[in-house]
Amino acid sequence: xxxxxYMMFVVTDSNKDTEPDESDVDLWVDDLDARxxxxxxxxxxxxxxxxxxxxxxxxxLLTDGPFTESKEWICGFDILEVxxxxxxxxxxxxxxxxxxxxxxxxxxxxxxxx
Amino acid sequence: MHGxxxxxxxxxxxxxxxxxxxxxxxxVATLIxxxxxxxxxxxxxxxxxxxxxRTWPRDGIPRSPAAWLTxxxxxxxxxxxxxxxxxxAKLAGADWLDGEEVVEVPAIEDERLRLIFTCCHxxxxxxxxxxxxxxxxxxxxxxxxxxxxLVSEPTMSQRLLRAKQRIATAGIxxxxxxxxxxxxxxxxxLGVVYLxxxxxxxxxxxxxxxxxxxxxxxxxxxxxxxxxxYGLLALMLFQHGRRGARFDADGLPVPFEEQDSARWDRAAxxxxxxxxxxxxxxATRPGRYLLEAMIAGCFAVTRADxxxxxxxxxxxxxxxxxxxxxxxxxxxxxxxxxxxGTDAGLRSLDDVPGLDGYYLVPxxxxxxxxxxGxxxxxxPLYAEAAALAPTDGExxxxxxxxxxx
Numbered sequence: 086x087x088x089x090x091y092m093m094f095v096v097t098d099s100n101k102d103t104e105p106d107e108s109d110v111d112l113w114v115d116d117l118d119a120r121x122x123x124x125x126x127x128x129x130x131x132x133x134x135x136x137x138x139x140x141x142x143x144x145x146l147l148t149d150g151p152f153t154e155s156k157e158w159i160c161g162f163d164i165l166e167v168x169x170x171x172x173x174x175x176x177x178x179x180x181x182x183x184x185x186x187x188x189x190x191x192x193x194x195x196x197x198x199x
Numbered sequence: 200m201h202g203x204x205x206x207x208x209x210x211x212x213x214x215x216x217x218x219x220x221x222x223x224x225x226x227v228a229t230l231i232x233x234x235x236x237x238x239x240x241x242x243x244x245x246x247x248x249x250x251x252x253r254t255w256p257r258d259g260i261p262r263s264p265a266a267w268l269t270x271x272x273x274x275x276x277x278x279x280x281x282x283x284x285x286x287x288a289k290l291a292g293a294d295w296l297d298g299e300e301v302v303e304v305p306a307i308e309d310e311r312l313r314l315i316f317t318c319c320h321x322x323x324x325x326x327x328x329x330x331x332x333x334x335x336x337x338x339x340x341x342x343x344x345x346x347x348x349l350v351s352e353p354t355m356s357q358r359l360l361r362a363k364q365r366i367a368t369a370g371i372x373x374x375x376x377x378x379x380x381x382x383x384x385x386x387x388x389l390g391v392v393y394l395x396x397x398x399x400x401x402x403x404x405x406x407x408x409x410x411x412x413x414x415x416x417x418x419x420x421x422x423x424x425x426x427x428x429y430g431l432l433a434l435m436l437f438q439h440g441r442r443g444a445r446f447d448a449d450g451l452p453v454p455f456e457e458q459d460s461a462r463w464d465r466a467a468x469x470x471x472x473x474x475x476x477x478x479x480x481x482a483t484r485p486g487r488y489l490l491e492a493m494i495a496g497c498f499a500v501t502r503a504d505x506x507x508x509x510x511x512x513x514x515x516x517x518x519x520x521x522x523x524x525x526x527x528x529x530x531x532x533x534x535x536x537x538x539x540g541t542d543a544g545l546r547s548l549d550d551v552p553g554l555d556g557y558y559l560v561p562x563x564x565x566x567x568x569x570x571x572g573x574x575x576x577x578x579p580l581y582a583e584a585a586a587l588a589p590t591d592g593e594x595x596x597x598x599x600x601x602x603x604x
Contacts (some may be wrong), residue, residue, distance in 0.1 A: 089370050169372030170322060171380070192370040 088166045090124070091173045094189040095161040095182045102184035110181050117165075122176060126163030160186070208256060215255035219248050222265045223338040224417070228314035229269050231335075231373060234276055237363040241335070243279070247272035311336070312375050312421050319388040320371045327362035328391050334359055336417070337410050347398060347407045388418065389431045389488060396435045403446070408439050419474070426482035430489030433474030437495035440467035451596045456503030468499050487522040490514055494530075508538035525553045533563050541571040558587035562597060569600070578602075 117123035132151040139146045151158055160182075167173045170190070177188040223244065230240035247268045261267040318331040333339045333347070345355035365371070376384040392414045399407030412435050419428035443462035447453050475496055478489040485493070494514045497507055515531035528551045536544015544567045554560050565580035581601035588594035 091370070169374070170370040171372055171374075171376065173370075174322070175380075192368065 089169060089173075089195075090193040091165045091167065091170075092191045092193065093126070093163040093165055093173070093177055093180075094159050094191070095163070095180065096159050096187045096189060097157050098185075098187040099156055101186065104184070106181040106184035108181050113180055117163075117176065122165055122167055122172075124164040124166055126161065128161040129159060131160070132158045157187070165190075211256035212252070215252055215260065218260055218264050219251045219255070219268065220338060222268055223248070224311050224314060224336050225265050226268045226272060227335055227338075228310035230272055230276065231314060231317075232310060233273065234280070235373065237335070237366060239276055239279065240272075243272040243275040244268070246275050311417065313373055315388055315418065315421070316375055316384055317366070317371060317373050319384070319391045320366075321384070321387050322369055322371055323362060323365055325391070325394070326358060327365065328387070329394055330355060330358050331362050332391050332414070333395065333410070337414055339410065347395075347402075347404065385422070385425060385427060386487075389415075389427060392418065393431060393435070393488075396438075400438060400442075403442070405439075405442065408435070408442075411435060412439060424481065426478040427486045427488050429474045429478035429481065430486060430492045433471040433478065433492035434488055434495055436467045436471035436474065437492060437499055440464040440471060440499070446592065449595075450592045451599075452592055455498065460501040463499075471499070472496065485517065487518065490518040490521075494518070506537075508534055512538055525551060525557075528552065529554060529557075529559060529563060533567075536563075536567045541567045541573070556587060558584045558589065558593070558597075560584075561587070565600070 114123065114126065133149075135149070135151045137148040137150070137152045139148075165173055165176060167176065170192070173190050177183055177190055180188060182188060226247070227240050227244045230243060231237055234240060250271055251264070251268060255261070315332070315336055318335055319328045321328075323331075329348075330344055333344045334341065339347075341356050341359060342352050344359075345352045348355070350358075366373075375381075392411050395414070396408055396411035399405065399409070399411060412432065415428065415432040415435055419425075419432050422428055440463050441458065443464060444458035444460065445453060453459075471492065475489070475492050478492065479485065482489055494511060497511045497514070500506060511534040512531065515527060515534055518527055519531065529548070532544060532547035532551055535547045545564060548560065548564055548567075551560065561580040562584035565577040565584060568574075568577040568580065578601050581597050585594050585597035585601055588597055
């Protein structure tokens with residue numbers, strides 16, 4: 086079966102698990118890199134560092150801060166290449182932020198060959 | 200083909216329908232595996248079944264109905280896909296494409312297992328899981344499912360469509376989970392089946408309850424080394440077995456010890472007993488459904504004074520360890536009252552967490568007081584319970600108790 090790519094957004098959550106996960110995320114990273122499951126990933130600077138770009142009526146509009154007003158924000162990302170959603174879930178669940186925050190898995194769009 | 204042209208036409212038609220229906224889940228599961236397209240599988244199965252209903256009464260039942268249906272459905276699917284010009288992307292393997300002969304459906308039953316686990320994948324909402332399971336595994340029509348869950352047919356149709364889309368877009372895999380995930384995923388599956396059963400049980404919809412029981416039997420058969428499916432099956436059968444005695448002629452619920460055991464479904468109870476025995480043999484440690492079944496089994500005795508309340512309490516203790524719940528705590532408190540007396544029961548009821556406004560709490564208190572002859576204290580509690588009762592029948596029953604405890 087063709088492997089599938091997922092974008093993994095690492096997101097904060099004000100409702101965390103009762104016990105924080107204090108494990109070292111580098112262990113998670115190294116394990117996945119060694120197995121070829123993680124293509125790339127980075128920690129992002131906080132929302133205050135963000136710039137939003139829009140073009141409206143020919144005008145370029147910039148705002149500082151994230152596009153969303155929500156309390157929760159994206160603090161990092163990883164691109165996974167896995168067998169299927171179940172494998173992606175299993176990987177995401179082992180990330181420390183699964184307990185200290187939340188993880189969103191979004192599959193890459195697949196374009197049918199004509 | 201055997202099963203020739205004997206018997207009246209209506210009988211042959213009924214036989215054909217029964218056999219075709221029995222094979223639906225196996226066939227649709229195989230089609231989903233082959234084509235990866237749930238909507239296509241559904242449509243082609245429907246076409247094949249319609250053809251079977253037209254031709255089998257005339258030509259006889261084929262030696263392998265599942266293979267017949269699968270072959271016909273596959274041909275239709277290939278035909279449709281060719282017209283949609285997306286062959287390469289969808290067809291999993293072309294060996295049988297050119298062959299006209301009937302192909303044997305693999306004897307391994309895990310096609311249905313894949314289907315069941317995928318329908319109940321936790322990455323979908325519970326509503327979606329229930330709808331998919333009833334449509335694809337139980338083979339109910341969209342209209343039947345809509346009616347069972349009190350929504351309009353278009354609403355249910357939308358729900359099914361979104362669920363099928365979600366499987367495709369979220370990338371939910373069509374497979375049986377790994378050994379390491381099996382217990383948790385099986386729990387999801389059993390939860391869906393029990394939800395369907397409860398929808399039927401609480402609405403006195405016997406057909407829906409029986410559909411859930413059929414699903415339970417299928418799962419137990421497909422996973423013969425697992426204890427919990429037998430536990431759930433037994434639990435449902437114990438509850439369903441009492442349906443004839445649950446309500447009186449006016450639609451009021453009949454308290455357990457007043458139920459006419461002559462109206463119990465003996466066959467259901469016997470099967471339930473078997474299920475419990477089977478489950479106990481298989482389980483290293485009884486799980487939630489097996490324990491609940493064993494508790495229900497304690498009540499499947501013909502005389503209420505024979506109930507072993509110590510056993511009931513012990514089973515509730517075991518259940519609370521693995522699956523604590525407020526309702527479980529409530530039932531345990533009642534059992535303690537029956538075993539140790541009213542005051543012990545009332546004290547245990549005080550400790551039951553998080554059931555504020557739930558009618559069975561004052562009802563349980565009132566009942567313990569009534570049994571102790573403390574009618575004056577029981578009456579206002581029955582009235583309180585009546586005001587909170589969720590159904591008309593229960594309200595009337597509790598009101599009657601309030602005036603004459």
